[in-house]
Amino acid sequence: MTEHENEFLGLGESMIPMAPEGFRAGFVGLVGRPNVGKSTLMNQMVGQKIAITSPVAQTTRNRLRGILTTPQAQMIFVDTPGIHKPHHRLGEVLVQNAQIAIQSVDVLLFVVDGSVAAGSGDRYIEELIAQKGQGVTVIVGLNKIDQQPSESEAIDHSYYSLAQAHGWPIVKFSALTGQGLDKLQELLINHLEPGPYYYPPDLVTDQPERFIMGELIREQILLHTREEVPHSVAIAIDMVTEEDALTRVLATIHVERPSQKGIVIGKGGAMLKTIGSAARQQIQKLIEGKVYLELFVKVQPKWRQSRLRLSELGYRVEE
Known part of the structure; x- marks a missing residue:
């Protein structure tokens, strides 16, 4: 491992400290259709570019973790490939990994594209989460509110109906501009259990x-x-x-x-x-x-x- 990698991974001089009383920690899975802004959201939350973003759908391949540590909590965001119908072995692997993530996190953030109404792809993921995510806290994240048309009531209603059917809370934000991310962060922290630091506080990703x-x-x-x-x-x-x-x-x-x-x-x-x-x-x-x-x-x-x-x-x- 190079000197740069030690610094990037936070393994050089950093040690994992004892968490203060009342500290919360946990894993937050980001799931949703391709191109809804999951990677942009994770980059914005951790304050550094660790996931690639592109206008081309289905760009995220590996399950990538981004780490945000605040005085109150440590959130490990697990970015997953967009869930879609696979057309080759790579696609099958990507979708399998996204499904596994649903069952292996503490909180699931179901990210949707708030610039358009809920579609069949969103409803497919809704059913998948309901089946495989039992026992996991689910939050619906209505992204791209900066791109919503002036008459957005019907769009909002389509997602509120989807969320209310399961009792999932919903939060609106823009991963691109940062609007509403403070409320999202607060909501995520409130749904985490008390826990230790999983990673050194200055670490932003666990990837080499x-x-x-x-x-x-x-x-x-x-x-x-x-x-x-x-x-x-x-x-x-x-x-x-x-x-x-x-x-x-x-x-x-x-x-x-x-x-x-x-x-x-x-x-x-x-x-x-x-x-x-x-x-x-x-x-x-x-x-x-x-x-x-x-x-x-x-x-x-x-x-x-x-x-x-x-x-x-x-x-x-x-x-």
């Missing part, structure tokens, strides 16, 4: 730095490419070496077809250069230092269908 680097690279691919590419990409961080004033990162972008490799590289390597430059800037913010990033592109046919390839690239059903 290499994982976040790979996600930042994948985010730029999602932002700069379209067509068939976004969901066919996986990133492997091959090497991270530290010199006096520079961190060298070598990474491989795995795609499924030669045509996708051509799109990622672009004419004369222009697209790969654009992706690399933008990702390097994000990684420099992450480690607070200068970065040299070198990217390679490799074709791995049908990696999303292969259990072995999925495991090699870090995708597996959570315990």
Whole structure:
């Protein structure tokens, strides 16, 4: 593990202190349809970018934890892949992991898109939570209120009806602007049980730095490419070496077809250069230092269908 990783994980000089009397702690699962703003919400809550965000749906793959510690409580947010009908083995793994998270947290925040009325996807997740989340406190989070039309009563009513059918409290907020997040935070803390610090107070995620680097690279691919590419990409961080004033990162972008490799590289390597430059800037913010990033592109046919390839690239059903 590098020096940067020790600092990022909070394992350097930090020790887990004794929690004060009345302190609360617990795990908060974020579930919902793809693209409702779960990753944006977690980044906003912990105050640092640890999850990628993209206009492309279904971008969250691994179950990522973000940690918010206040004087009153420690909340460990578990960001899950958007629940959807899977079309390949990767999709099956992602949905399985989201379902497992429903049963393994203390509070479940069911995030919905408040700019549109509740749809069949929301009702499917409602039924799933009712079946698998018995005994878990559920809160409905009405996100994107900054994008609501002026006449939003019908939209609000569709979600209030859904929540009231189960006695779930509902809170409105905007993960993008931060509006209403103080009320959300207060509600979450009130529903946690008294408990200890699970992680050092200065920690913001339990994921290693290499994982976040790979996600930042994948985010730029999602932002700069379209067509068939976004969901066919996986990133492997091959090497991270530290010199006096520079961190060298070598990474491989795995795609499924030669045509996708051509799109990622672009004419004369222009697209790969654009992706690399933008990702390097994000990684420099992450480690607070200068970065040299070198990217390679490799074709791995049908990696999303292969259990072995999925495991090699870090995708597996959570315990």
